[in-house]
Amino acid sequence: MCMENGSFYSDGVFIQDQLDLPISLELRWGLRRKICGGATVSVCSSSSKLFVGEFGSWYTGSEMPVAASAIYFLNLRGDVLINRLYRDDVGGNMVDAFRTHILQTKELGTCPVRQIGGCSFFYMRISNVYIVIVVSSNANVACAFKFVVEAVALFKSYFGGAFDEDAIRNNFVLIYELLDEIMDFGYPQNLSPEILKLYITQEGVRSPFSSKPLDRPVPNATLQVTGAVGWRREGLVYKKNEVFLDIVESVNLLMSSKGVVLRCDVTGKILMKCFLSGMPDLKLGLNDKIGLEKESQLKSRPTKSGKTIELDDVTFHQCVNLTRFNSEKTVSFVPPDGEFELMKYRITEGVNLPFKVLPTIKELGRTRMEVNVKVKSVFGAKMFALGVVVKIPVPKQTAKTSFTVTSGRAKYNAAIDCLVWKIRKFPGQTEPTLSAEVELISTMTEKKSWTRPPIQMEFQVPMFTASGLRVRFLKVWEKSGYNTVEWVRYITKAGSYEVRC
Amino acid sequence: MMFPQFGATAESLSKASTAMFRIGTDAHLYDDPEDVSIGPLLDSKFDSEKCEALKRLLALIAQGFDVSNFFPQVVKNVASQSLEVKKLVYLYLLHYAEKRPNEALLSINCFQKDLGDTNPLVRAWALRAMAGIRLHVIAPLVLLAVQKCARDPSVYVRKCAANALPKLHDLRMEEHASAIEEIVGLLLNDHSPGVVGAAASAFTSVCPNNFSLIGKNYKRLCEILPDVEEWGQIILIGILLRYVIARHGLVKESVMFSLNNNKDVGNLEEDESYITSIEDASYAIDMTVSELANMIFQCYIEGPDEYLSRSSSTNRVPPKLDVSQYISCSNDVVRILLQCTSPLLWSNNSAVVLAAAGVHWIMASKEHIKRIVKPLLFVLRSSSASRYVVLCNIQVFAKAMPSLFAPHYEDFFIFSSDSYQIKALKLDILSSIATDSSISLICKEFQDYIRDPDRRFSADTVAAIGVCAQRLPNMAASCLEGLLTLVRQELFCGEVRSLDGEESVLIQSIISIKSIIKLEPSSYEKVIIRLVRSLDKIKVPTARAIIIWMLGKYCSLGEIIPRMLSTVLKYLAQYFTSEALETKLQILNTTAKVLLCIKGEDILTVRKIWNYVIELAECDLNYDIRDRSRFLKKILSSNWESQHGAGENSESQKSDQSYILAECLFGGDTKAVRVPSEPIDYRFYLPGSLSQLVFHAAPGYEPLPKPCSQPYTDLDQYDGAAKSDSDEEENTGTSGSLNEESASDYSSEQSITASGGVSGSDESVSGNKGEDNADPLIQISDSGNVCENQNGGAPSGTTGFQDLMSTKSLESWLDEPTRSSKGSEIEQSRVCRSSARITIGNIGSRVKPKCYTLLDPANGNGLKVHYSFLSDTSSISSHLVCLEVLFENCSLEPMLDIVLIDEDYSKSSDSKDQISSPAQNTLKFHVDKPALVSMEEIPSLEPGQTENRMLLVRFHHHLLPLKLSLFCNDKKFPVKLKPDIGYFVKPLPISIEDFREKESHLPGMFEYVRSCTFTDHILELNKGSNSLTEDKFLVICEKLALKMLSNANLSLVSVDMPVATNLDDASGLCLRFSCEILSNSMPCLITVTVEGKCCDPLIVSVKVNCEETVFGLNFLNRVINFLVEPSVPHL
Secondary structure, eight states, X not given: OOOOSSOSEETTEEOHHHHHOOOSSOOSTTXXXXXXXXXXXXXXXXXXXXXXXXXXXXXXXXXXXXXXXXXXXXXXXXXXXXXXXXXXXXXXXXXXXXXXXXXXXXTTTTOSEEEETTEEEEEEEETTEEEEEEESSOOBHHHHHHHHHHHHHHHHHHHTSOOSHHHHHHTHHXXXXXXXXXXXXXXXXXXXXXXXXXXXXXXXXXXTTOOOOOOOOOOOSSOOOOSSSTTOOXXXXXXXXXXXXXXXXXXXXXXXXXXXXXXXXXXXXXXXXXXXXXXXXXXXXXXXXXXXXXXXXXXXXXXXXSOOBOOOEEEEOTTBOHHHHHHHOOEEEOOOSEEEEEEEEEEOSSOOOSEEEEXXXXXXXXXXXXXXXXXXXXXXXXXXXXXXXXXXXXXXXXXXXXXXXXXXXXXXXXXXXEXXXXXXXXXXXXXXXXXXXXXXXXXXXXXXXXXXXXXXXXXXXXXXXSSOOOEEEEEEEOTTOOOOEEEEEEEEEEEEEEXXX | OOOOOTTOOHHHHHHHHHHHHTTTSSHHHHHOTTSSOHHHHXXXXXXXXXXXXXXXXXXXXXXXXXXXXXXXXXXXXXXXXXXXXXXXHHHHHHHHTTTOHHHHHHTHHHHHHHTTOSSHHHHHHHHHHHHHHOOTTTHHHHHHHHHHHTTOSOHHHHHHHHXXXXXXXXXXXXXXXXXXXXXXXXXXXXXXXXXXXXXXXXXXHHOTTOHHHHHHHHHHHHHHGGGSOHHHHHHHHHHHHHHXXXXXXXXXXXXXXXXXXXXXXXXXXXXXXXXXXXXXXXXXXXXXXXXHHHHHHHHHHHOHHHHHHHHHHSOOOOOOOOGGGEEOTTSHHHHHHHHHHGGGGGBSOHHHHHHHHHHHHHHSBTTGGGGGHHHHHHHTTSOHHHHHHHHHHHHHHHHHOHHHHGGGGGGGOOOTTSOHHHHHHHHHHHHHHOOTTTHHHHHHHHHHHHTOSOHHHHHHHHHXXXXXHHHOHHHHHHHHHHHHHHHHHHHHHHTTOOXXXXXXXXXXXXXXXXXXXXXXGGGGHHHHHXXXXXXXXXXXXXXXXXXXXHHXXXXXXXXXXXXXXXHHHHHHHHXXXXXXXXXXXXXXHHHHHHHHHOOXXXXXXXXXXXXXXXXXXXXOSOHHHHHHHHHHHHHHHHHHHHHHTTTOHHHHHHHHHHHHHHHHHHHXXXXXXXXXXXXXXXXXXXXXXXXXXXXSOOTXXXXXXXTTOSOOOOGGGOOTHHHHHHHHHHHHHHHHHHHHHHTTSOTTTSSSOOOOOHHHHHHHHHHHHTTGGGSOOEEEEOHHHHHHHHTTOSOGGGOOHHHHTOHHHHHHHHTOOOOSOSHHHHHHHHOSSOEEEEEEOGGGGGOOOOEEEXXXXXXXXTEEEEEEEEEEEOSSOTTXXXXXXXXXXXXXXXXXXXEEEEHHHHHHOOOHHHHHOHHHHHHHSOTTSOEEEEOOOEEEEOTTOEEEEEEEEEOTTOOSOEEEEEEETTEEEEEEEOOOGGGXXXXXXXXXXXXXXXXXXXXXXXXXXXXXXXXXXXXXHHHOTTTTTSOHHHHHHHHHHHHHHHHSOOEEEEEEEEOOSSTTBOXXXXXXXXXXXXXXXXXXXXXXXXXXXTTSOEEEEEEEEESSHHHHHHHHHHHHHHHHSOOOOOO
16 A cells, blocks of 8 residues: 555655555556565565565676576475485575475465575476475576476386376385486486486386386496487387377367357377387478478479368477478477377367367256256267266355266266266267256355356367378388388367356 | 275275385385394495495485484495496485585595596496585596596586586686686587587586687587587577677667667567557556567666666666667578577477577567567467466567567467466466457456456456556447446445455456546546445445545546535545545545635535544544644645635745645646656566566576677687787887887886875976877786886886796787696686786876866956866865866956855855864864865966966765855855866775775675767877877777876776787777775776777776775766767867
């Protein structure tokens, strides 16, 4: 509040607003500031000033470290499972600060970057573990988060799937060794699992559910990384040379209750599993527009008819030669051994929606509701979707529900305030319906009209791509000229598939 | 193994089953690390047992136990042949090395042995562990190891060597700094991308500003960039960006430039039209977009704290970035950087994308900058934490250049799964990129958001609507309509609820309405009325307060409001006692405002209400309200009385004053005052940095380097040997001959700081005048000699040519690494360009202090008075500044009794006795009052005659002119003596070493830098017919020194001359001056560095190191002022 009585004057200038204008919450540029600090606008701006003073004195700015000082793995209670200090500029009690100021407050989960007493905490929750990076100086935040994501992926590849508290306990020696290798003095290092296997002496303990044995090469006496390709070692030999290519798409949709598409896009990724000998060079051809045009230009051949996809948002794994993609629009690469994510893309135009949802929800007075939902599958009749779940929100004070469904099973889940309708196998070109009656408890406190969150859907449709993307070819070239077997799979999943009702 | 009994719960069952599954894992070690005794295991013969023991130790460490007592036993195992054991020992060692330094030293021999192992893994691990121990004692050993490993055939080992460098640097081994930097250079040159990446991170922490290392490899580094590891890419991009700016400056076509030069925005159609539309509408958004963008970029270069302190202190005009600090984007250097970073926009690593986008944002031209949009939007798909970071950065981009993201507004629509932080960011971005075409869709979205169960978020949405309406005036009306509906709804629903946070939506909507009304109050009269009518229903105090404020603010607006005033006030007065604090205050204010502007028959009613309210308020429990009411009563009651007794003049003046005061308080325009206080809230830091997320400079944050701050040497094609050879010859030639000619009278005058008595120095100066034309100005020497000369030691007459050009100086001229001579080694690394140090000879004789006019003959009946500051210091008190005053009679009559006295003093006493005794006066003066000490009266001055007088003045750091009275022929002429801060100091002759040392004690906040352009030398260089024989550097040097010494009382410490490959490039020329503040004898050091071409205006950056902050800043400003002034031929 700007209405302190005492300060009519400030620097000899009469500030009228001080007396006059009751502004407190006006949304300005400072919206974010307000949130970060938790309390109010005025408090935060002053605290930020305070910090400046605090830091300015002892750091003259001659140094520019960009690195993490420590990394902690905590369980949900806040007990340290494993920690590694990379620099000695943060005290050991920093994790206590994190526990008291973040874990035990409401702030948790709102802002992934917090500052306490001159240290910054970047934290992420992964299953039932918090990974916290502590930094004492100016750092690249995006880099830190990316590191955590990559590190978790690495751990998972070692543990064979799950990353949780138990997995950490089971593999703590391995994690210690990995932490020593993937981050040096706070600077992230090579996180490619294939290469790391050369340096790591510990064996990961796979969870008993994954039956695949670990084919880990023993760290050899002579190191084979030449440095030409940082993600693949030389001298790999496979009896059968195989490549697996999975195109996994997730559809994000927001539809109005009248069936108008408000926004819709597809984010896809191409996952590869390579079991190839030697140093193969791969080239991938998709039915994307630019690539095809470029190709037809080069070969002076008219573009083939058929659907072409406009891929404009793409990101690639580090192995893809970006310069060549920039000039020739071809995806060529020397793949890492084993599993990796080759590329990610996004498509906003011409998306084939697999499902349409037509809801009608009527509130009949204060205590009754009628819900009718029809879900229509739009893909080919020969295909089918798996694991379809439709979540229809109902008010908190739902007391009793009764259903009739033409297919699948439905029930009321009070924990998420939804009617959950599950259909295990959902053939194309069908339209099952659900109709339900909901009885509500009449309460005095909740008089306000119900806000009606959107209906959400989950599904998987194998052999279907919402974008229409197809692999045209995958060429493998290697000095020895062996034959390869290529496998391609397509699958479309629901991302955030929401329909307003 | 315990199996569950019949009564076991499901939980214990699952526990047991996990226990089953964990057989054969390390978990048992983690859970019961002290199961067996560890000591004997460590001494076991078997590696497997050692491993188990070590694992148990690690588990104990992980759980926070101190197991350092095992240290000796563990260290023994470092010699093990098993890689696994080795690794585990290393992990343990690194954890405890600092606690047990003595035992840690035992392991060093083993490491040394391992460094020679045939297995690269062993070598690399040994190096890493050794560097990781980080004890000061072993640092030199580690350095040797790193030096060796940096040339290892294995990539992995070289990479480890690069990684060891920051650790070494962190031990603060100043004496080895140059050796470390050398290794950084070597590794940056490596052909393996992996090593280059690690070397880049070493570079940022070891020597972030040693751009010569980058310059040599710039092109290669750019080309290798896509192959470097992702993490290295991020760092390398940052380094390259800094390098380009420091060496080459900013890009002319970039957003940065076009927004800095507002006239030049023509090529920016979209934005331009957008900006003008804002300006035309002249509405209440505090900053236009271009101003904001300008500020952002200023912040990038200067760092927000510096920028803000400057803008808030005096004038907000940024230092003009000179055109020469810009290069075109078609420039190779920039082109390569952009070309090599643009593929990285497709990287899978969001941090890399962000870094690449940052480079484009700062360097790319307007057309190319669009490239960053889609990749940035795509990165929004990654993990929620990364999404938050990216959004924070997009927010800044979108604010500065809304057109960039405007077409993609749909990407910022909110998902129900977004966290609140992300929602709020998206809202803010949406409200700043909305355009007339997209606003209707955005508003539809907003309507959905308002229904969100999270009330905090809906309140933010309401605020965002308000902002949109302010940005796009066309939408204001419909937004307002929506908000009013919302208020009504909230009122309707709000009656029952009293939950926390529920009211925030209502409050926020009223705030938004208020800000829309502010745009154009007259057309929204009805809205105000509606709000006022709803006062009865609105119970939330803040909301009520705002509505009441609006009533007061617009009380004279339109026709209906004035008529309803008295009724409303009656209502307010009636409920005054039951209101909340803030509402009460606003009721008081509003009543006062109404009282001031009301006319007609209501006036009596309002007065009654006023009296009633004030009475209530004066008895209020809250002291704020009591104070406010008394204050208002005081101010307004007199006004009221004056209206009553209009006839009485005696009262009217006083009441007029308070009336005006009241008018100022309540009637004025609020807008003007708010703007300057606002920028404190804005802090901008480089994209991607932590500082940008938390809004203050995190330690270690560095803004971009000053454009062109690093002298540009074309090191890419550095084939310097031949060129610098010829240079050297030429320079030594001149200097040698100069020396020989002049050898005789160096000692006292070459340092201009002759600090002898007043008369003595006068004589010596005049004595020199005759012969100084032939004197050499420059003496070249290496640092040792300078020291000698400065101290006025042995006259350097005997110093012959050979002596001067000792091997040491020769080496320094050639910029060859002088490994043999340890003394210069550190210096070499510090000064990245070679330079020779010279002392300027008897330039002092040519120093002519500037003359100022005290009295014009036209104003002074023919008496002309000039004054100039003298470089002498007073013998009476060190606080006095000496002036020479020159009286000249230009009239035809003789003049009598001319005397100058202090005006204040002449007021207080007329008796001249007191004035004539200076010693008494100095005692009597107030310490902080400027005062004149003494002046000998001039009994008479004949026509045409001139007379000199010395004047001692005590300014005491007052920078305001000193008012004096000049008496002549019994007439009084008021005159003003302008102080010159340049003479508030006295020369402090010190050696360059002392200078360096003092300078190093005055870092950070005691250091101020400004730059300006210097043009004095151009005339000289152009007219100089003897340009072949004359060295341009010497001319510049001389002119610069003259200018400095003629305007301030300084001592020239040293001159560093560049030995450039290019004779036209004066960059690197550096003059050092020193002085001492008169009043407190604090040293004040001035370093003047020159950049630019000889024949063009030079960019001179002046650095002042001074402990007294205010003085230092003022002094710096003064220096800049006189350097910029074109030189006037001396009188």
